[in-house]
Amino acid sequence: MSSTRSDGELLPDDGNLPTILKQFDITDGSCLEIGCGTGGNSIWLASKGFDCTGIDLASAALRIAADGARSAGVHLRLIRGVFPEGLPEESVEEGSLDLIFERGVLELVTFPAQQRKYLKRVARLLAPEGVYYALISRKQGSPLPGGGPLWTATQVRRAISPHLRILLLRPVLQDPGDKSSAPVWLCAASRKRGGWLRRPDFMSRVVRRL
Numbered sequence: 001m002s003s004t005r006s007d008g009e010l011l012p013d014d015g016n017l018p019t020i021l022k023q024f025d026i027t028d029g030s031c032l033e034i035g036c037g038t039g040g041n042s043i044w045l046a047s048k049g050f051d052c053t054g055i056d057l058a059s060a061a062l063r064i065a066a067d068g069a070r071s072a073g074v075h076l077r078l079i080r081g082v083f084p085e086g087l088p089e090e091s092v093e094e095g096s097l098d099l100i101f102e103r104g105v106l107e108l109v110t111f112p113a114q115q116r117k118y119l120k121r122v123a124r125l126l127a128p129e130g131v132y133y134a135l136i137s138r139k140q141g142s143p144l145p146g147g148g149p150l151w152t153a154t155q156v157r158r159a160i161s162p163h164l165r166i167l168l169l170r171p172v173l174q175d176p177g178d179k180s181s182a183p184v185w186l187c188a189a190s191r192k193r194g195g196w197l198r199r200p201d202f203m204s205r206v207v208r209r210l
Contacts, residue, residue, distance in 0.1 A: 010047050010072060013040035014103060015176045016186055020133050024188065029098030032125065034083045035105040039065025039076060046074035053077040055087055084121035094124045101133040107151060119163040126191050132164055136185040138171055156185050164189035
């Protein structure tokens with residue numbers, strides 16, 4: 001669940017998430033959190049006006065997320081299942097999501113055919129200017145809690161590039177405020193076609209840095 005500051009403002013579980021929103025000028029819209037757990041990030045986003053859907057296999061975590069949303073006075077659409085198979089086609093319209101995000105989920109999808117299925121569904125769900133944001137356990141570090149194998153930058157690119165346009169790939173810490181937290185890759189990507197019409201200059205600068 002989301003934590004709160006001393007002034008009562010909600011904070012997300014993922015300290016990198018506000019940076020992503022700011023960097024890619026994501027101020028509102030619809031989002032999907034894959035592996036939402038107890039919902040801290042989605043609750044925080046909903047408190048900012050986002051329309052949030054979370055999917056997770058753990059019933060206990062989803063109950064905590066639902067309780068947290070009620071306490072925060074926000075609405076979350078929570079689905080029990082494993083992405084992508086567990087997300088009903090009718091639950092989220094294709095091409096409608098401004099943000100899809102996850103932490104340590106893609107790395108658990110170890111078979112290439114399943115990775116392709118996963119990322120193809122992400123690409124179909126993203127709006128033309130939508131962003132897919134993922135934290136992936138980085139080689140030379142320790143896996144995210146409950147995470148899978150450690151990935152190199154080349155492995156990240158090989159998995160994601162056939163399906164999405166990588167906008168940003170950089171090494172960060174899972175918790176930017178804790179130097180002892182797990183090293184991860186922060187990856188942001190968009191649909192390959194039809195997106196980013198409002199920010200072409202910014203996009204070209206990001207891609208040149210890769």
